[in-house]
Amino acid sequence: MTFTAHLSEDAPRRTGTPPRPPAEGVPWLEARNAAHAAPDPLPARRVDLESAAGLTLAEPIDTPVALPAFDTAAMDGFAVAGDGPWQVVGRASAGEVWSGHLAAGDAVVISTGAQVPRGADAVLPVEQAHRDGDRVSGRPQPSRTHIRRRGEDAPAGRRLAEAGVRIGPALLGLAATCGRDALTVRPRPRVLLLVTGDELRNHGVSGGGQVRDAIGPTLGPLVHELGGEVTGRRYVPDRPVGLLAKELGTSADPGREADVVIVSGSTSVGETDQLRQALHSCAARWIVDTVACRPGHPQILARLPDGRWLVGLPGNPFAALASAYTLVAPLLAGLAGRSLPGLPLAAVTGDVRPARGLTRLLPVTWDGACARIMSGHRAAFLHGAALADALAALPPDWTPGAPAPLVLLR
């Protein structure tokens, strides 16, 4: 892969003007891959089952027991042996074991979920049974009807899930079913947000040259959705220049509250845009320096000398969002030991021009078949993305109606 800048981690502290952002940038798909490949997964830890939701499995789950563990009634009715009519000889309730053995012509009253007694061939649902005292009759049931056989779902020892899977509600239920009380997981990567910009305010309506911070409220939940956890959000003024460099210094994070630092704004070349200078002077290792996409061109991925990952998101809010899906999503997946999120392909329609040499990231509606480009997609506007189903990544040679990868937003 061709990355525009690589500095060694032990490079000496630099002074002077940092290099200008490269005009071309890393191709968009390569940038995603590079962000995913860059980190080693965070160390695994053991957590109780309830705390594992949303984390990533660090070891496979094999079931030590057959699922289900015993032949189980799937209907309320009668467990029967042989053809009817049958003599009712007992009752098997859920949570208990009726320890007798059914001979041909015997039945026990049984509830859904109860262990089927030995000798039973089938369960006759109560709706299909006619009971008269201790006698019950009904149509003979084919063998195994309404019985969940022991091991039918999985035999003992079967692998149920591989490492790297995100732990969703159903996986927690499955782990509980096979008797797990704890899981070995990769934790959520911890993320510190540094929101830069003298013009920003974080409440009320904007005016008088001030702008309401739209990135802070976007990134908190986005990071959570992407499997990370925001451990801090700080506002860093543009002036005096140097504050960002101080924030990025190791001493500013003595307890290591973060594995990843996301800086919004300051990625460009304006007088107060400090990020490139700050990375240059602390001799950060550059991994991605600008991406060949629009919006989001000036985005950055680097590694700080103290080992934290640094993502620089352009200040325009839609550019920041598109860049978060380009670099933050794969980086967090890599840190959590997950595979790179897949990108379904869909035919995309709409009246936009491709950009020479650039991937265009545009909000689209998607009905499962066709994606349509929405309005409100300039770099500074969130209107389109706020209502979109996905971002389409239109390659430089895209023509209307041609397929493009989608980053799903819902």
Ligand SMILES: Nc1nc2c(c(=O)[nH]1)N[C@H]1C(S)=C(S)[C@@H](COP(=O)(O)OP(=O)(O)OC[C@H]3O[C@@H](n4cnc5c(N)ncnc54)[C@H](O)[C@@H]3O)O[C@H]1N2
């Ligand atoms: N001379 C050049 N100027 C710019 C270039 C360029 O190549 N040459 N690139 C433009 C592009 S593309 C982008 S994207 C922006 C990136 O700018 P920064 O990352 O340095 O961000 P700022 O300058 O601080 O802000 C840009 C824009 O976004 C607004 N902003 C910033 N933070 C927030 C926030 N948290 N919530 C809402 N809005 C925010 C800010 O007010 C500006 O309007 O640079 C271009 N310029």
Ligand code: MOO
């Ligand atoms: O790269 Mo900027 O993000 O086009 O607006």
